[in-house]
Amino acid sequence: MAFISSGYNPEKPMENRITDIGPQHFTEFLQPVIKKNFGKWLYHEILEAGVLKHVAESGDAVYTVRCGTARLMTVTHIREICDIADEWCGGYLRFTTRNNIEFMLEDEAKALELKKFLNGQKFSGGSIKFPVGGTGAGVTNIVHTQGWVHCHTPATDASGTVKATMDAVFDQFTDMKLPAPVRISMACCLNMCGAVHCSDIAILGIHRKPPIIDHKYLDNLCEIPLAVAACPTGAVRPSKVEIDGETYKTVAIKEERCMFCGNCYTMCPSLPLADKEGDGIALMVGGKVSNRITKPAFSKVVVPFIPNNPPRWPEMTDVITRILNAYSEGANKYERLGDWAARIGWERFFEVCDLEFTEHLIDDFRDPAYYTWRQTTQFKW
């Protein structure tokens, strides 16, 4: 392997240096029909699951075929996507915020033909490369984080839990049979890079054991005051320990105060807390971000812990499927999952979803907890 220079000269790093140019302007990437009708769209229809039609004031129409992807994708795969866009869409495409790909065409028949083509493309292992769907009252692609593929704080894997879940709810992706859209999101630790806290269903990796303290190295790797300040519950304090006759500056942890957020580990690599038995998944439901009918809402924890059981996490997909089925049967048209649960009452939600309500589901974290307790005698048996 010979080093190939790009033209960058480390001796003169500022020579010809280009910085702070930002991304290219988005108009460089718009299909001609999209560019021509920019800001002049009249209405849209979903022709069938995964196929949208947008009509502009000019009378122009654009047909979009939306397909799901594993968001972890390789350059070989992206080139395949480009080949499709070159052949069918004049070399243009877009990604949605939920990691779907949208191919846009001006001909309806061709769009439907493309849907067929995309559904027929398979990976060597048998899965569909570009399953078409993710529109309307169904489940769309799951936004997720890195998990065990690439992150240093995860309590579970992301790509694997998402693959297992999307396999389990695949029919809801390719169809539009639910009362309203269901957004599933995944974050592999409480840092929530995936910001899953306002999702209809959130898959969240959690730790359950306090950090292990690497006493001998801690003071070399961490700023002790920062590690102390990082703890939101004041469970970490400066301390000293003696090991083999030598004294080390370190921290002590009041374990009963730890709520396993991992923030101390983020500040100090000598406080790891990941653990095979301790780590797993919490499921949250009933959040949304849209202002439609009801206000945006936070997701609520309904299953405090499910063990990591790779590669398929069957206990997790079982609960998700159960919740989706109960929602599908019980909710009114247009009613989001959280609105349905609030209407029937959360006590009823646990009953119809066949979920156990445990002490762990009663909030005890600071002030906001109070607003989740019941201050009325209006409840259901």
Add this chain to the structure above:
Amino acid sequence: MAKHKTPLLDQLESGPWPSFVSDIKQEAESRAKNEKGLDYQIPADCPEDLLGVLELSYNDGETHWKHGGIVGVFGYGGGVIGRYCDQPEQFPGVAHFHTIRVAQPSGKFYTTKFLRDVCDLWDLRGSGLTNMHGATGDIVLLGTQTPQLEEIFFELTHNLNNDLGGSGSNLRTPAACMGMSRCEYACYDSQELCYNLTQEYQDELHRPAFPYKFKFKFDACPNGCVAAIARSDLSFLGTWRDNIRVDQEAVAAYVGGEIAPNAGAHAGRDWGKFDIVKEVVDLCPSNAISYEGGKLSINDKECVRCMHCINTMPRALRIGEDTGCSILCGAKAPILDGPQMGSLLVPFIEVNKDDDYQAIKDVIEGVWDWWMEEGKNRERVGETMKRLGFGALVRAAGVPIDARQVQEPRHNPYIFWKAEEVEGGWERSIDDFRKRHQR
């Protein structure tokens, strides 16, 4: 023959959903064949080693990536995230495996030319693995080594005319919905505003000077397709002040069943005939709609612009024409103090390209100046706002106090009156007091 046995991961090749395992395997195969005869700048077998280390995690139930490490390109404090494997002997191909965040075009529209250029760059100088896209919206290139960082940055800027994204305690790469490019609901040009602010604040994006991360997200209507209200420190949500435009003929076509409601979003199931009273009138959250004698009326003064009626009958109802955006502040995920939704800071602001969005920039910079002064290390602006009060934020932003900023007035009378607000001030004489009251 595969370098590592991956029996657990192999099970993720079955099932209908696209398998990332199959994809990584095809990448491994492509790199092994190397049909283009590339002189790979990082180990060619890194996709195989990535599968190997992931399989190990599936067995161990623990990650095998080490904590951080400071790497980056000259002059930037963000855009590259250091990553090292904690089993480098077993998996040398991914021993060093840094992430690069690349600024994505607003709305994530692409030409295949651009994507192919990114692929060529990443084939040669990286692992060939990407995320399209990261949670904040960047193009994320997974896995390269330190000597490649400047080379990648050089090629990205010189050949692809594109920059890195943000990471660390700085402005994160702003993200917008597709807005006016293909959506009839767009109340303002979310992509252009996103682009403009991204360019304006390149320094804040690349050189960490904030207490913690800061996110802008742009939703062109209250439907919120990029989830701005839930996950951005300042969210820009499109809205309007005048009346919803009604086409009564199209209303009749919905009632008559000629047009499917909700743009056909419920076509997968038989929900029965469309019932405008049940499905639109009765679901209006502010009871602002009536339907009598075949005519739909909206009491726009009472409308809260939730979008439900428009979403349900997009061919009959359109957003108003006096459009702009609302600005909400302080959304974040639960770390550390629990989740926060954005709180309404500015009910309506013009989105005016002609003056370079100055009114919006004034709000942003007011909030930043205050937060940089008052915010603690690793404190999101939403937490500073909670600690110091929403009133302080409103003052910092330089916007008027408005009843719309609260759901309801306060529940307690513990008001922090200031001396200048009270007649005669706070200074009083104990001697005067004693003249009226014995000790």
